[in-house]
Amino acid sequence: MRATRRRSGIGHLRGHVVVPWILVATFAVADFLLPEGFAAPGWRAALREAGVVAEVGRLAGSRVGERVARRGSRASYAGSVAPRDVDPVVLLPGFLAGDASLAPLARALRAQGHRTYRSHIRANVGCTARAAGQLEARLEAVVGRRGRRATIVGHSLGGLVARGLAVRRPDLVAGIVTLGSPMLAPGAHHAALTRSLDALVRLSRAGVPGLMALDCVAGDCARTSFDESRLPLPPDVWFTAVYSRRDGVVDWRACLDPLARTVEVRSSHLGMVVDPAAIREVCRVVAAGPAPPSRP
Numbered sequence: 001m002r003a004t005r006r007r008s009g010i011g012h013l014r015g016h017v018v019v020p021w022i023l024v025a026t027f028a029v030a031d032f033l034l035p036e037g038f039a040a041p042g043w044r045a046a047l048r049e050a051g052v053v054a055e056v057g058r059l060a061g062s063r064v065g066e067r068v069a070r071r072g073s074r075a076s077y078a079g080s081v082a083p084r085d086v087d088p089v090v091l092l093p094g095f096l097a098g099d100a101s102l103a104p105l106a107r108a109l110r111a112q113g114h115r116t117y118r119s120h121i122r123a124n125v126g127c128t129a130r131a132a133g134q135l136e137a138r139l140e141a142v143v144g145r146r147g148r149r150a151t152i153v154g155h156s157l158g159g160l161v162a163r164g165l166a167v168r169r170p171d172l173v174a175g176i177v178t179l180g181s182p183m184l185a186p187g188a189h190h191a192a193l194t195r196s197l198d199a200l201v202r203l204s205r206a207g208v209p210g211l212m213a214l215d216c217v218a219g220d221c222a223r224t225s226f227d228e229s230r231l232p233l234p235p236d237v238w239f240t241a242v243y244s245r246r247d248g249v250v251d252w253r254a255c256l257d258p259l260a261r262t263v264e265v266r267s268s269h270l271g272m273v274v275d276p277a278a279i280r281e282v283c284r285v286v287a288a289g290p291a292p293p294s295r296p
Contacts, residue, residue: 029194030218032226033187038251041190048268049248055271055278059104087174088146089286090117090139094156094180096196098122101273102155108279109286117142117150124157125200127216128225132161132168139165139172149174151286155273156180156250159241163257164228166237175238177285179272180247182254183229189250233259238290242282244272263293 034040089109091102099118106116119138124131135152142150151174154162159181166173182188197217204211215221233239242263243255249269256262263285267275272282284293 029187030222032223033185033218035185038182038185038188038254040188040194041248041251045248046190046192047248048246049270051246051268052270052274055267055275058276059274059279086114086287087148087289088115088117088142088150090119090135090142090150090152092119092135092152092154092158092162093121093124094154094158095124095193097124097155102153105153105273105279105282108283112283112287114286115146119158125212126210127212127221128157128161129216129221132165132225135161135165136169136172139169143172151175151177151289153177153282153286154179154181156182156269159183160186160225160229163239164225166233166239167228167231170234170237173237175240175289177240177242177282178255178257178260179242179282180244180250180252180255180269181241182250183241183257183260185251185254186226188254190248193249240285240293242272242278242285244269244278261292 091099091106093099093101098121102118106118109116117138119135121131121134139150139152149172152162152166154160154176156179159176159178160183162173162176163178163181163183166176197212200212201214201217204213213221239257239260240263241255241257241260242265243252244265244267245252246266247255247269263281265272265275265278265281267278272278281293287293
């Protein structure tokens, strides 16, 4: 029997089975989020994300090495690097992730003398506009405490939020570093992310609070956030975009914002915040600020 929609809106009929409306596909990626010339990574590209296992292993190995080195040194870990007169650094997690995902990067930045601050986002699964408002309030508190503008480091979706906020509140933002953030085509992501977004939209429609709604991923809210992230930055706000050709989650070409200085790393998308080599590169970028990062 051909599927027909029930007038009551409760669900769909397939044969004699009623399929609840919450299980029906809710949206397609909006055209403006996936411009011509960009594409979602295929399954072969996604397989490269398995490399994050090795990247986490290298992180664990590097931490063991650091502990051994500290035992043989008279200087304590906390005092190994003198505090520097630098901008505070606020870290913003990617989609589905929380502040904990950026702990290795935060640790490395603190070891270099930076003051790091969490975004207070436990899981980045809500409305992007709401996340931007939360970040704005967090920045106001940090800047008020430190007395100087902050640097924002945003991973993936976090970078898109940071980019838009830097346009709107340059009085709070000295510079931004985006890690694997598909600025030019937010919709150029792997199908697994599309399914995750679809699940969030379904749960939101079912009444679960605090999750992305359809408007956030394919409506006016999405359009407003995207348009804001494409506006030019003020001249006193620096911008560095970190990307990887091995990215298996987003189209790496979409990360090459023409207004940013671009820096390439050799890691997976997830590995940008755990791979020791990628973390070292990000630390160099943050330390350099508006200047080109120094090479090791």
